[in-house]
Amino acid sequence: MKKDFLIKQIASEFNVDEIKVSEYFDGIFETLAAAFIKDKNVNISEFGKFSVKKKTDEEGEQKKTVLFSPVRKFAEDINYNFGELKPVQIRLLDSAVSPEYHSIESGEETEEILLIDFEDNAFSSTENAEVLIHEDSGPEVPVLETEKLKEKILIPESDKPEIPTLKTEERKEEILIPEKPQAEIYTERIPEEINAELKVMSDEEVKPNNIEGEKARIIEVLNSVKFPERILEFTAKGTKEFKSAAKTISRDATVYIKEEKCENKKSLTDKIEDEIEQLKAFITEEIREENIPSEETPDSADTPEVEIPGEPKQEIFTEEESEDIITVQQKEDFPKTSLELEAELLQMLEERKKILEEISRLEKSDEDDVVDISGPKTIDEEEKPKLHDESTLDRPRQNVFADDEGKILEELLGLISDEGKTDTTGPVEIPAEQKGITSESFIQEEKEDIKHEEEEKKESESEEKQEDIIPEQDAGLTNPDNVFEDLFGKPAEEQIVPESEEIKVSSFNAEMKIFDRLLDEPIIPSAEEKPEKDENGLTSFSELEEMFRNFKTESDEEKNVSEKPAESEPPEIQEKTETIKTYDDITNLIDADREKKTEEQTVEKPESPKKKITPAVRMTIVMVTLLIAIIVFVVLYQRFVNKSPEQNMQIPVPHPADSTLTKGSDSVIYADTNKTAVQEEAETVFEKDDKVIKETSKGFYIEFGEYDNQFVLAKEIKALKDKGITPGYEEVKSEGRTYYIMKLGPYNSLKEAKNILSKL
Amino acid sequence: MNKKSLINKVYIKSPFGKEDSINIFNRTIELLKESITEGKKVKIKGFGKFTIERREAKTVTDYKRKAEVLLPPKDKITFKPSKKLVKRINEDE
Known part of the structure; x- marks a missing residue:
């Protein structure tokens, strides 16, 4: 093909003049030549690379020439006749053969050649592969045999079969027919060392056909992780690390399978899964034997059950771990939640009730009814903490606290009402200290009270020793009431403030009732109670108060902030002690001043509509002023800054340098x-x-x-x-x-x- | 030099637009490849000649493996630059 043919074809395809195409061609090859002159290599993608190199001629002079190396795909397209053929190993060099082999066969110096039957394609199978020939006729043999091999390899694939010479035919007969006495022919297997070397050398044989070799490697990988040993350590710690260890194993195994590109992946994956399952079963048995605490064992026991062999393993692990992490974080970050404290408090109450029952049984056989009432209710209280644990995850805490508190208070009221039937008598007398109660002032007052109480304790203890058991009865019966006051009196009183809109209506109504009943009931001084409880082995009230102070939530703090302006009011309420008997009275007192303020505001409000019109007017005024300012600015700008073209001075433009002078x-x-x-x-x-x-x-x-x-x-x-x-x-x-x-x-x-x- | 830069350099001198010049360039190379793979001799005046040569099968000693290896035959492309081009390259020295 010549250049003209190319030009004609392209001109016909693109509908262009031939002259222009020829110019274009000249441009291409001139630019290439210019690049070669500057010793630049030109790399054209999908075609090849032109490179300039120095070479010596026949005369011995060095001259530059241009070499062309095509792209791999282009080279393969060119070599489509012989693309499937691959290089073949014919024989080993003498150094590769072991010296022992010489000594066995012959003491003389001989050339030993390994012949291979290519008809059977016997590189893979070792049995028919090797025929050793020992001949006295020296160096001509390898050359002839290689020629013979060529024929045997290339005839099936190459288009040009070379006609074998007569010599080679004779040679065949000499070699293959054992009857001829000239050549000592024998067949023997190659020793194992050489066989191993041959396997390594040929690339095709490196790929393992056997599954056993791969098996062994997988077992090595599994052993390297040391799965069982680790998990024995981890059983004490928990299920988390158990899973991480199993994860690593599965990851290693998958990586191994991907890298090696096994032919039979399915069988291998199945085997690995079986091994891992066996290990897990082994571990679970050990966990059961070691008697790990009840919270952790069920998680570990679930893991083998969940894993279905068909599903991928890593995803299962991640999901389970994520759940665990969430639960653990909630426990760690909030070590003492309100609910836990509630549960503790309820336990304390139960213990006290039991003690009271025992005391009552021993001393008052007539009051068996009290025991019957408290019996079933303890069971109800035992069930409720479990319900709290389940419900906490879904609900926000503050609301839960409010709802549950209401229920608990109702239950406690039930106790109080049943017990209080005997006791609720007499007029209502509320001490002045409890009436004007706010949260902060209450705490300060309590601290002072505690100091007084501690002084009184010492006196009371000395009296109790004299009075023996009798005061314990009264204190024991009155305990639940006092407990209720000390534990739940504070939130009940804090929630008096009507401003707190966050509290739900359900809890609000319940607390209203409680507060009303509290006001109706008589209050017994707490000085006599505390020593008795210490004697019974229970926690003192001071500890319970501290517990309860931790019991505060954020909503309580907000309430305190809102109550601060109202602190000035309590002295007024203290003066009106007689009038306060219900919750409504307190609210009316607190709201009295506020209603006045609101009335003043409402009086002022009718004046405001006149002002409401002003913003629209103001907007218009602002807009007008802005417009005026802009106009003034524009006028000033035109006068002073942007002078008219007549006033502008003609600035001489610098003459540019001549472009002709620039060079390079x-x-x-x-x-x-x-x-x-x-x-x-x-x-x-x-x-x-x-x-x-x-x-x-x-x-x-x-x-x-x-x-x-x-x-x-x-x-x-x-x-x-x-x-x-x-x-x-x-x-x-x-x-x-x-x-x-x-x-x-x-x-x-x-x-x-x-x-x-x-x-x- | 790259293919892109070569096309740009040719385009500056060419009478075609940029799209046409790129298309023509790619088409010429395709035609060259087709004609070479068919076994035709491609001769460009003032530049060189592309031909295919067949290397026969031969034995080679591989010293890494310590063995003799028989290589199959192969068809190769060879580029022989024209005398003009060789002169132009060697003149500047």
Whole structure:
């Protein structure tokens, strides 16, 4: 194929002139040649790489030549006849053969050659592979045999079967027929060492066909992890690390399978799964034997049950772990939640009740009814903490606290009402301290009370020793009431404040009832109670108070903030001690001043609608002022800053440097410079083919061409530079159109200009 | 030099637009490849000649494996630069 044929075909495909295509072709190969001259390597993708290298000729001189190395795909396309053939190993060199082998066969110096039957494709199977030949006739043998091998390999695939020579045929007979006495022929298996080497050398045999080898590797991987040993350690710690260990094993195994690219993946994966399951079963048995605490064992026992062999393992582990992490974090971050404290408090109450029952049984046989009532209710209270644990995860804490508190209070009220039937008598007398109670003042007052109580304790203890058991009865019966007051009195009193809208209505109504009943019931001083409880082995009230202070939530703190302005009010309430008997009275007292304030506000509000109109008016005023400001600014700007064109001074534009003087730089475009600012008058001296020579004070200039586009101009400039001329250009604006004129010069004489014009 | 830069350099001198010049360039290379793989000799005046040569099968000693290896035959592409081009390359020195 020649160049013309290429040009014709492309011109016909693209509907282009042949001349242009030929120009294009010349451009391609000229640029390539120019690159080779500069010792540049040219890399054309999907075709190949041209590289310039030095080589020595036959004469011995060094000369540069161009080499071409095709892309792999292109080379494979070219070599489609012999692409399937691969290089074959014929024989080992002498150094590879073991010295023992020489000594066994013959003491003499001989050449030993390994022949291989290629007809059976026997590299893979070792039994038929090797026939050893021992001959006395020396160095000619290997050459002939290699030729013979060529035929046997290449005949089935190559198109050109070479006709075997007569010598080789004779040679065949000599070798293969054992009857001839000239050559001592024997067949024997190669020793195992050489066999192993052969296996390593041939690439095809490196791939393991056996599953057993892979099995062994997998077992190595599993052993390297030391799964059982680790898990024996982890059983004490928990289920989390057990899972992480199992995860690592499965990950290693999967990575191994991917890297090795086993042919039979399914069998391997099944085996690995079986092994892991066996290990897990082994571990679970050990866990049961060791008697790990009841909270952790069920999780560990669940894991083998959940894992179905068909499903992927890692996902299961991650899901389980995530759940565990959530639960653990909740326990760690909030070690003492309100619910736990509730549960503790309820346990304390139960213990007290039991003690009370025992005491009552021993001393008052008539009051068996109390025991019957408290019996079933203890069971109810035992069930409730479990319900709290389940419900906490779903609900927010504050609301849960409010709801559950209401229930607990109702239950406690039930106790109080049953017990209080005997006791609820007499008028209501509330001490002044409890009436004006706020949370902060209450705490301060309590601290003072505790100090007084401690002083009183010492006195009371001394009295109790004298009075024996009798005061314990009264204290024991009154305990639940006092407990209720000390434990739940505070939140009940804090929730008096009507501002707290966060509290739900259900709890609110319950607490209302409780508070009303509290006010109706008599209060017994607490000084006598505390020592008795210490004697019974229970926690003192001071500890319970501390517990309860931790029991506060954020909502309580907010309430305290809201109550601060109301602290000034309690002294007024203390004066009106007689009137307060219900919850409504307190609320009315607190709200009394606020209603006044609200009334004042409501009086002021009717005046506000007049002001409500003002914003619209204000907006309009602001807009108008802004408009005026803008207009003033514009007027001032026009007067002072942006002077009229008549007043503007004509600033002389600096004359740009001549582009013709620049040398070396490729593309010089003075797009920014305003060349048209100053133009000298020029006279045309000479004209030829739209090319003009003009004379100025500086010298002679050649001008030619009109280019609308700068890129076309740049192309032309480069073409001229290849000829050795460095042109400049001039920007011309006329009738709203800008175009560029090529400009050469300045030249001192007209002759110079004409010489250069002839070259263009 | 890269294929992209080569196309740009050719485009500056060419009479075609950029899209046409790229398409023509790619098409010429395709035609060259087709004609070479068919076994035709491609001769470009002033540049060189692409031919296919067949290397026959031969034995080679592989010293890493310590063995003799028989290589199958192979068809290879060879580029022989023209005398003009060799002259131009060696003139500048």
